[in-house]
Amino acid sequence: MSTPIASAHTVADFDFELPPELIAQHPAAERSASRLLDASGPEPADRVFRELPALLQAGDLLVFNNTRVIKARLYGVKSSGGAVEALVERVLPGTQEVWMHLRASKSPKPGGRVRFADAFDAEVLGRCGPDGGLFHLRFGGDPFALLEAHGHVPLPPYISHADGEDDERRYQTVFAKEPGAVAAPTAALHFDAALLARLAERGVEQAHVTLHVGAGTFQPVRVEQLTDHRMHSEWFEVPQSTVDAVAACRARGGRVVAVGTTTLRALESAALVGELQAGARETDIFITPGFEFRVVDRLVTNFHLPRSTLMMLVSAFAGYERIRSLYAHAITGRYRFFSYGDAMLLSRAQATRP
Known part of the structure; x- marks a missing residue:
């Protein structure tokens, strides 16, 4: 299912300098107390993650990845x-x-x-x-x-401490269900039970997909031309209930908000033929600038590694120059980066759906 997209960019375009002290070694004291860079409007705004309900509206649909990290x-x-x-x-x-x-x-x-x-x-x-x-x-x-x-919790290579009891709890989402991931869907780590309840009270619907995140998510792209990169493959499933929830969201004029790049990857992989389709299969989709998004309108995501496929994905979603500007803002503002770091809320750059 690999879909290489022609792009004028090279891998070097997705590099950036990150002060090492901004790489989060531990999570925030409370899940929803992490910072949120709100980039859903024309100007970025510095917020706290628990403010997310105010940035969404009744009828929107949050889609989560319910994979469970195994002690791999x-x-x-x-x-x-x-x-x-x-x-x-x-x-x-x-x-x-x-x-x-x-x-x-x-x-x-x-x-x-x-x-x-x-x-x-x-x-x-x-x-x-x-x-x-x-x-x-x-x-x-x-x-x-x-x-x-x-086994031990498979903490990412940029986290220097050995795994402990706190990692067993915090490197796992509160709704983790289906075992199989060797890396956490990190954007979802910011959600706690109280925040989920407030979102429901606001009228924001919730649905789930499963994508078992592989270790390839941490690998930098080692070729210069994007078309030369061979994307790692991951197993995912989109249930019929989620397909129905997306259709209902569209019908009422709501926005589909993917929580994490893994959720986006599953949804867009399931819609490559046109309409979103239920089912379980492998995906090696490579999302780079020029990709036509069919499902996701907004994206909640953490900050990603330089030269990584996830940097290319968020640049495709929000726009290359927009992401460069937002990352510069985050570094200047001393946001915390990567798996245990802070998050941002992005709007899709394309004004209309294909």
């Missing part, structure tokens, strides 16, 4: 005694098998075994993934149960 990071040893650090990328449905990133001084061979957390063994079945960069292993039991018991 494991430490172990090969049968030879060599240390192994692993990150599960995907649990294969209905099996005891996983795809994982695996770091070791010497890669294990098919048929080899790895003992994780000094608690359970896994058999190496071979290499896998689009470029053969992942390892295919079979666990000796239910992967979700074993990861929950022996």
Whole structure:
């Protein structure tokens, strides 16, 4: 489902200098107490996230990603005694098998075994993934149960501390339901029960999709031309109830507000053929400037890594120059960046739907 879009931009156009101290190492004391850069109007406004209900109107539809982050990071040893650090990328449905990133001084061979957390063994079945960069292993039991018991929260590479009890709670949305993500849908981390209740009281409807976020979300683009980049693939599902909710929102003149780039990615992937369609499948959609959005009118999102596909996505959505200006405003204003950082509210640059 890859959709390369012709663009005059190069990867360098999406680079920026970020003072290291602005990379948030811990979440705000309260979820909804984080800052919100309101870019829904002509001029940016500095707000607090709990003000979001006042920026929406009755009849709008918030769409969330209800994926649940699994404890995907494991430490172990090969049968030879060599240390192994692993990150599960995907649990294969209905099996005891996983795809994982695996770091070791010497890669294990098919048929080899790895003992994780000094608690359970896994058999190496071979290499896998689009470029053969992942390892295919079979666990000796239910992967979700074993990861929950022996794994670690897969904090992003730019967070320097080891995972702890607070991360188990805060690197997870309050409505997380479907296990499978190895990274959080971070824009949704700002929502708490009280804020969700206030949004409902205001008449803002809510719906869900599921997209299991992969580790590829953190990878910078390492080629210069956007058309040369090979996008990572992620599994998603859009239920019929969400398709119906979007149609009802359109009928009443409301706006579809995606909470996070993963939600936007799922919705726009499900509408590539024209109308939004229910179902579950893989997507490797690459959204760059020039992309025609069919579903999402507004986007709640955190601040993203330089040279990343997510920088390209938000630039496609809100406009390249607009995003450059907003990021400069955020850096000057000392906003906190990345997964545990602050958020912004964007309006789609296109005035009309395709």
